[in-house]
Amino acid sequence: MTTSREADHALGLELQLEELVEQRERARVQGRDDDLPPIDAEIASLQQELADTAEAATTSGRDAGSIIDADQVG
Numbered sequence: 001m002t003t004s005r006e007a008d009h010a011l012g013l014e015l016q017l018e019e020l021v022e023q024r025e026r027a028r029v030q031g032r033d034d035d036l037p038p039i040d041a042e043i044a045s046l047q048q049e050l051a052d053t054a055e056a057a058t059t060s061g062r063d064a065g066s067i068i069d070a071d072q073v074g
Contacts, residue, residue: 006057013050017043 020043027035 003057003060006053006060010050010053010057013046013053017046017050020046 020039024036024039024043027033027039
C-alpha cells in the first residue's frame with residue numbers, strides 16, 4: 001500500500017469481509033437460505049471495492065515513483 005490511509009481502508013474492508021463470511025456461514029448452518037443472496041451481494045461489493053483500493057494504491061505508487069524519477073533527472 002502506498003499510504004497509511006489506503007492501508008487502513010483496505011484493512012477495514014478485509015475486516016468487514018471476514019464478518020460477512022462468518023454471517024454467511026452462520027446463515028448456512030442455521031438453514032436461513034433467504035439470507036444468503038444479500039450477504040453474497042455485499043461480499044461481492046466489498047471484494048470489488050478492495051480490489052479497486054489495491055489497484056489505486058499500486059497505481060499511485062507507480063505514479064509517485066515516476067514523478068520522483070523525473071525530478072531527479074531534471
